[in-house]
Amino acid sequence: MRRHFEPEFMDDPEAPRRELDEALRFIRGVNRRLAGAKALIEPLKLWSARWPKDRPITMLDVGTGSADIPVRVVRWAHENGHDLRVTATDNHPTTLDLAREHVASAFASEQHLAERITFHLGDAMTLVDDFGPSSFDYVHAGMFIHHLPDLEVLTMLRIMERVARRGIIWNDLVRSRTALAAITVLTAPTPKHLKFDARVSVRKGFTRSEVTDIARRLELDYCRYRRYPLAFRFTLAGELPDAWIDRPTSAASAT
Numbered sequence: 055m056r057r058h059f060e061p062e063f064m065d066d067p068e069a070p071r072r073e074l075d076e077a078l079r080f081i082r083g084v085n086r087r088l089a090g091a092k093a094l095i096e097p098l099k100l101w102s103a104r105w106p107k108d109r110p111i112t113m114l115d116v117g118t119g120s121a122d123i124p125v126r127v128v129r130w131a132h133e134n135g136h137d138l139r140v141t142a143t144d145n146h147p148t149t150l151d152l153a154r155e156h157v158a159s160a161f162a163s164e165q166h167l168a169e170r171i172t173f174h175l176g177d178a179m180t181l182v183d184d185f186g187p188s189s190f191d192y193v194h195a196g197m198f199i200h201h202l203p204d205l206e207v208l209t210m211l212r213i214m215e216r217v218a219r220r221g222i223i224w225n226d227l228v229r230s231r232t233a234l235a236a237i238t239v240l241t242a243p244t245p246k247h248l249k250f251d252a253r254v255s256v257r258k259g260f261t262r263s264e265v266t267d268i269a270r271r272l273e274l275d276y277c278r279y280r281r282y283p284l285a286f287r288f289t290l291a292g293e294l295p296d297a298w299i300d301r302p303t304s305a306a307s308a309t
Contacts, residue, residue, distance in 0.1 A: 058258060060257070063251050064251055111139070113140045141190070178213070193214040193222050199224060200258040220297040223291040226260060233259065
């Protein structure tokens with residue numbers, strides 16, 4: 055099954071707010087049931103043993119959608135004694151508005167946690183210009199990179215590496231006939247635009263050999279591939295070899 059690139063409904067700047075909200079609610083359900091946040095939290099658990107206690111840990115979440123993964127990871131960090139601050143970025147103004155609403159609702163009685171997530175409207179390809187090199191401890195992209203054509207996939211990963219001071223996490227969909235069949239069943243009762251986006255997303259996902267080849271081409275030898283078979287999801291994640299050697303930070307890292 056070759057990678058098939060096609061725009062999704064939710065990528066349309068003119069997508070109606072109601073239908074976009076419906077799509078984001080569906081994605082939150084997928085992330086909740088199929089390891090969306092877990093795939094990010096698992097490497098963070100390993101790395102958190104070295105996190106300093108005298109300052110926040112910062113993360114950039116690229117293509118944040120409704121910021122449901124930042125909500126989960128901020129809560130996990132708080133419950134484990136860490137002060138994690140996430141900047142959630144997206145290029146779709148309506149999506150970002152819906153993300154603000156979701157975060158406010160999720161932390162309705164925990165304003166101190168809601169304040170640990172801030173929002174940024176911008177193009178993922180200009181993150182270095184927007185924030186500067188080594189601006190965040192970690193950069194995460196969850197179910198975002200599959201929205202990009204092949205050449206931009208390489209560019210995006212290189213941008214993530216430049217903006218990260220400690221490590222990167224690519225968290226995305228496995229492409230296979232089994233995954234396509236599963237998502238077809240899962241979306242059977244949903245509206246037409248959700249069925250379309252879900253199937254297109256799987257067709258734009260990645261095989262293990264493609265991910266490992268991309269990592270080889272970009273010399274991301276410090277990153278490790280992990281697959282979550284029942285969730286049809288994978289991560290390529292790693293901390294930079296000199297992750298805890300202090301380097302100059304840009305002003306953005308203080309946000």
